[in-house]
Amino acid sequence: MHVHTPEAPGRPLSMVDLKAEVASIRPELDAALAGILDATAFVRGPIVAGFEAALAAYVADLDARAPEAHVIGCANGTDALQIALMALGVGPGDEVVCPSFTFVATAEAAALLGAVPVFADIDPATFNLAPEAVEAAITDRTKAVVPVHLFGQMADMAALRSVCEPRGIPIVEDAAQAIGATRGGEAAGLAGDLGTLSFYPSKNLGAYGDGGAVYTTSAPLAERARRIANHGAARKYFHTEVGINSRLDAMQAAILRVKLRHLPAWTTARRLAAAVYDDHFAHLPEVTRPPRASGARHVFHQYTLRVADRDAVADGLRERGIPTMVYYPVPLHEMPPYAAGARGPLPETERACREVLSLPMHPHLSQDDLARVARAVRDLVTQPVPA
Template sequence: MKARKTIPLLDLKAQWAEIRDEVVPAVLAVLDSQQFILGPEVEALELELAVYLGARYAIAVASGTDALLLALRALGVGPGDEVITTAYSFFSTASTSALLGARPVFVDIDPVTYNLDPAQIEKRITERTRAIVPVHLFGQPAHLAPILELARLYRLAVIEDTAQAIGSRYQGVAAGSLGDAGCLSFYPSKNLGGFGDGGMVLTNREDVAKTVRELRVHGASREYHHRRVGYNSRLDALQAAVLRVKLKYLERWTYARRRHADQYDRLFVDSPVRAPVKAKGCEHVYNNYVIRVPRRDELLAHLREQGIGAAVYYPVPLHRLECFAPLVPEGLSLPEAERASRETMAIPVYPELSEEDVSRVASTILGFYQHSS
């Protein structure tokens, strides 16, 4: 019997095969230059991404986590402050506030989009609130209009966690360029992923850009002159060279992700599977295609048995993490974040999937419910 092909959750080797001939000379050029940290490749990437995303400034840093950390600090977040954010995201959405001595204030999500529910923000604002961090989770922009309005009313900073959503648009404007700052991640599994860690802060504010530029080089305004204590958080030229090649493919890859998502959406109609919902005015880029399903853990095990990659993002909502316990009010219940962490899972949506692959993933899922109901 012919062995069945496995379909991983993400196949970076397939992408590598497509771009190898372009990436290798770009990497060799950096090696020949022996200029490894910041420099012309990084500046070119900053310019290209600023233009692509319509931000006035783009500052490359060492990771998406650092992008959040430096942006929060540049916007004045510090000890004793409170930062309102979603309870359902990757760890560093909240850890970065905690690292600065601030308290992440976790708010529940909209159960349809999984993004921060703007209706629940205002009641959590106090005199100590300094910023709001909405996350464009899985690649779909958060509902920013009411968030930006609250921020204006209460004079709060908005830092968009755009780690999963490069190229997504909210009411026609690129996510990451609407708030005081937007933060990108170039972690390899992101839609624009490097060959290691990397990140970027986007902003339209000159003061924020200037501070982030200083913070990434130890807080130095010029060499050996430090106004404040900063970090070593610079992007490597090698990463920039790789990312510049990949940026040329990004729109095409995003289009392929959307095509796969549309195919899944059609196949899951009238089934127990809740497909992701496209919110009004939002253009999703599907860094993850996340479904809500009955008997999630059994389905996960079944898919793995059938050679299909799937994963849970995120099994523990942030307000339930042990490290945040001292910062979270006792007994805080955020039912939708908790429910999403029990009922959802991501299935393959990477660009190089074929139509047959998508069909097979969908039919394996649908078959699981048909045969076991």
């Protein structure tokens, strides 16, 4: 009978290694922060504008259509979603179609405006909104559709547009986990009417505090989003509509400008780490590796497996000093504030919540780290059940 003997623990692992990240760019960060203190320009101003322009150039360069992108920095990713929906006129009584398999902010932003988040099921292969499920969820009250580019892979935006455009329904892309992702030559956040980002510290491009952004190829939508984020004012003390106070502060913008220069290399490192994981799991039928949609560039905010006995595997990995996370254990439609948005069964969403397990994923994982994690997963899922 096979008896499993766990290998000796290696170095401590983490889902995200911000200490290693900071150490790798510390001189640049120190110089950027010193510049902020010297300039004493802490809110909006040229440093924020410079980061917005750099980010606009980065995302536009990823898109084969080479559009002009407009970026509006704001306080966090949830505000970014709310600002985008406000720019489209979403309000009380409207419906916003979105996934239930996502972080709460996607639905919360609509609910804060008095709209009803209506949930559509996901494609089991990619975890992203299934276009046919979106079509079934649309009513004459639907004011927007919000796909989430989950775990770093874009949803099928061409198919979603084919559903939404004939009905005049705009699309807001929740690209919080997918900066740098592309599909079919389109960049995440530029394939719909508006895109949104979160700069939460654990994101692929994370601040060292809160931050977010709205971006779009539409100059009128950009102008309105910028106005909404600034108390509804195009210039100081002249308010043309009700807005909110949502600002990306200059210190975070300076940090993000430094990190943006390293984002392409870090994205490559994530993709290489994912390829190593893939090789380890290639002949392991007990787990399902993250899929790659045709023509898509996955940026691996998370490396997420499907495994039948998920909780037991997570427990076993924790005992071996290997952290994991479940994104997400409970679908939004089963939570009390959002139950009104469940218009029918969402079987793929519910199955994903039972099976998904995210492994450590960041640019500073070594080959030994990746092999250690993979060996532990293999040993746990292939152990015979005790008689």
